[in-house]
Every structure is written in structure tokens, then in C-alpha cells.
Amino acid sequence: MPVRVDHDARRTQIIDGLLALAADRGLGEVTMRGVADAAGVSLRLVQYYFGTKELLIAAAMDHLARSSEQRLRERVDALTEPVTSRALIEAYLAEALPDDPPSRQFHLVFRAFLALAATTRSPLRSPADGVRINRNRLLGILTEAAQSGELTPGHDPALETDRLMALEHGIGTGILIGLYTPQTVAPILAQHLDELFTA
Structure with a gap:
């Protein structure tokens, strides 16, 4: 057989x-x-x-993106109702930062994919597409937060989206190189979200 x-x-x-x-x-x-x-x-x-190596790298990139999306979906599904905009942002940041060995591997390799995409010409989908998807995700959450009154008055959703993206990527890199730990960045993120969202 x-x-x-x-x-x-x-x-x-x-x-x-x-x-x-x-x-x-x-x-x-x-x-x-x-x-x-x-x-x-x-x-x-x-x-x-x-x-080919190029096709293998493309498959690995897609695998990383699907795995991260699945983990984020599981985090969101586990949130207690009613789900607030802040809770959605916290779930996103929990997935977006390298705070354990599997997520550290993910972020090391994903950053390598970004660097490769920035320095080579390839017809394959760029990992930058995933960054744009995440930006649109955050923009959608913050736009809804502004409409529902969850976002602190005077904060522009588009501007705050880009500030969050910059904060996420800067802190993520800092964790990877040992400048920060998940524990030391927790109060930084909490203070930022306190300013961003009404009580």
C-alpha cells in the first residue's frame, strides 16, 4: 500500500x-x-x-503573514464583550511586539523580508503590503473610536494611526536589539493609550 x-x-x-x-x-x-x-x-x-529560493522565500513570507493574522484573530476573539477600540488596539500591539521566542523569530525574519524587498526588484508580493494592511486596520479602529466618542477629542485618527505605527515599529526594534523588554515598554504603551482614549 x-x-x-x-x-x-x-x-x-x-x-x-x-x-x-x-x-x-x-x-x-x-x-x-x-x-x-x-x-x-x-x-x-x-x-x-x-x-527556487525566491519562491521559497515568498511562501515563507505568506506563511508568516497568515500565522500573524491567525494569532491576532485569536486574541480579538478572546476579548471580553463589549469590545472597546482600546482593547482592539491593545490586542494588535500584543501581537505586533516580539515578546516571546516565536514572535521574536517572526519579527526578525519579517524585518529581513522588508529589507530584501527594499533592495531588490521582484514580482512577488512585498511584505510592505502587510504593513499597509495593518495601517488600514488601525485607521479603521481609530476612525470608529472617533465616531463613537472613545477617542479623546482633538486627536486626528489618521495622525494617531501613524504615531501608533511609528511607536510600534520603534519599540519592536528596541526589544529585538535589547534596548527594551516587554516589561519596560508596558508603561510607555499604557500612557500613550491613556492619552489617546477617553476613560
């Missing part, structure tokens, strides 16, 4: 190998053979499923 292969699981295994390798050594050091070794499979199998 022929052995049944779970192709999705095999692809995920290979992508996990790439992510581990990229987080440890940087995206520039990633090779198809290195990914095969990290995933515990043959080079031939990596080539069979992904063809």
Missing part, C-alpha cells in the same frame, strides 16, 4: 526550516541546501516543493 504524504505538512516543515535559519543567521545566509538541512529533508525535496 503506498505511503500517503501530507504535502501541506511537508511544505510547512520546509518553511519552518527556512524561518529558523533566517532568524539565526540572517536572510542573506539562507540557501536551499541550508534550508533542507534545517528542515531535516533532502535538497531535492525542497526543490520539488518550491522550485
Whole structure:
């Protein structure tokens, strides 16, 4: 009887190998053979499923985006009703900051993808698309907060969206390089949100 292969699981295994390798050594050091070794499979199998390094990186980028979106959805689903705009922002920031080993890996590799997209020409979807999606998400939340009276009067939703994005990316980078810890940034974020939202 022929052995049944779970192709999705095999692809995920290979992508996990790439992510581990990229987080440890940087995206520039990633090779198809290195990914095969990290995933515990043959080079031939990596080539069979992904063809080229560019296609493998694109698949890994999509995998990261889907995984992050799923984790954010789970955080939002776990919120206690009624869900406030501030609670949605807090859930977003909890997902957006590298506060444990899996999220640290995510942010290290995602930043490497951003740098690669900024320095190469590729027809593949850019990770910057995900940043724009998140900006639109935040803008939607803050626009609704302004309409419902949750946003402190005098705050412009578009301006506050960009301030939040800048704060998120700056703090996230600071955590990655050891300048901050998740514990030391908590009061910074809390104070900012206190100013942003009415009690």
C-alpha cells in the first residue's frame, strides 16, 4: 500500500526550516541546501516543493503573514464583550511586539523580508503590503473610536494611526536589539493609550 504524504505538512516543515535559519543567521545566509538541512529533508525535496529560493522565500513570507493574522484573530476573539477600540488596539500591539521566542523569530525574519524587498526588484508580493494592511486596520479602529466618542477629542485618527505605527515599529526594534523588554515598554504603551482614549 503506498505511503500517503501530507504535502501541506511537508511544505510547512520546509518553511519552518527556512524561518529558523533566517532568524539565526540572517536572510542573506539562507540557501536551499541550508534550508533542507534545517528542515531535516533532502535538497531535492525542497526543490520539488518550491522550485527556487525566491519562491521559497515568498511562501515563507505568506506563511508568516497568515500565522500573524491567525494569532491576532485569536486574541480579538478572546476579548471580553463589549469590545472597546482600546482593547482592539491593545490586542494588535500584543501581537505586533516580539515578546516571546516565536514572535521574536517572526519579527526578525519579517524585518529581513522588508529589507530584501527594499533592495531588490521582484514580482512577488512585498511584505510592505502587510504593513499597509495593518495601517488600514488601525485607521479603521481609530476612525470608529472617533465616531463613537472613545477617542479623546482633538486627536486626528489618521495622525494617531501613524504615531501608533511609528511607536510600534520603534519599540519592536528596541526589544529585538535589547534596548527594551516587554516589561519596560508596558508603561510607555499604557500612557500613550491613556492619552489617546477617553476613560
